[in-house]
Amino acid sequence: MTDDLPSSEPPASRTPPAVAVVDAQSPGNVGTIARAMKNFGFEDLLLVDPPELDPDGEAYGFAGHAREDVLPNADEISFDYLVENYHTIGCTAVTNEDDNSHMRFPYSTPADLADRLPTVEAPTALVFGRERVGLTNEELARIDEICSIPANADYPVLNLGQAATITLYELRSLTLDETQLPDLERVRAPEPTVDRLYDQWGALLEELNHPDEKQDKTMRMVRRVFGRADVTEREANTLLGVLRRATERPAENSDSV
């Protein structure tokens, strides 16, 4: 945390959105938001009227690895500075029903923003309000657009940390070139391997004297099961080995002594 004005100018174009938290009461929520930022590749945390963030307290306790960078590098700014220097997107669970009031309407969902923001170059901030009441109408009136997370009509009000987590998750395409997950499509078994697996099933059924009239139907079932499962090459080869041994095992009567 630095002093009242950020040490640097607002970010250049094409920087991922900053995350601004206005008047949070709970240090734990600030830490939770910092962790979500780190999990989804966001770096610039802006704090308006934050609670005290004790390095031994809940903010750092909840921040995970973000305690090393996102949280200590956060900038404390004023709400005026925020709205004057950023395109601001205010997050709220409560929208207006229609355009009789423009305070909370129209809105975008986080998924809508993920589609649209990559086409705009400008310093942008996602703005989250205090616990319980969120952003006030007075604050929302100064904000450029509204974002709302679709949720249960009977209880759409999310906890502050959870709302920020979902929003940052949805916007990860703005920040992450790749995730921790390996590409699955590369490892689906090649068709010749899958065909050998089906052939071996056929050989096993024959060896088991499966009734001729049921053979085709059972083979279609086999094909459907393994087709749906998108078996990997190793899975297919392991199954193939097991089926081959089952097919080639000595008949029962030569086993029994």
Add this chain to the structure above:
Amino acid sequence: MTDDLPSSEPPASRTPPAVAVVDAQSPGNVGTIARAMKNFGFEDLLLVDPPELDPDGEAYGFAGHAREDVLPNADEISFDYLVENYHTIGCTAVTNEDDNSHMRFPYSTPADLADRLPTVEAPTALVFGRERVGLTNEELARIDEICSIPANADYPVLNLGQAATITLYELRSLTLDETQLPDLERVRAPEPTVDRLYDQWGALLEELNHPDEKQDKTMRMVRRVFGRADVTEREANTLLGVLRRATERPAENSDSV
């Protein structure tokens, strides 16, 4: 919370997935998960080796309105009961790189599950592990499939409550027929209204003696700005009124005294 076995049988087909939390250490995380369940329409919370959930403690404090139903109705069950009675989907940040090990591979993302689960009828449970280490390899070995949230390759490990929140958000289509958000498409302004808005811009430009050679280009700009903004009928009518007054106002020299 009831005694060791659930009061009811596993749910009938087409019930939304249950949410199972294994060996959570922090009551606050159980409360956070219960709140996310209520926010996204899930009802059945299954707890394996839970911490004590004091009605005056963090579990109830973090649960929001879920303190009224999801949390007090939670069933305490054994891990054996869980894997024997449900199709289990284990959530973990750490997957294997390929099919050399089947412990954490292949995986589905929450978005993949949202596509696939509606086509399957069977009692299903989303299973989340304890803080820090998640589900153990021994537990994952007994679980039917793996789910992983795409995140920052440098720091993909989410907090337990945040991981559950994102997963339930992604699976909301299984539970919610409608959200709190009104349908936006119904309120985009009708084209005749938008055309009147453009005509009024044209009239204003003419009244302002906008150079003839720039008129077409400026009108295309106007059309692009309002076209992109998907203005609502009320927005269009308000703008139309303002522009009409600007167009029809007395010329400047008749104003000045």
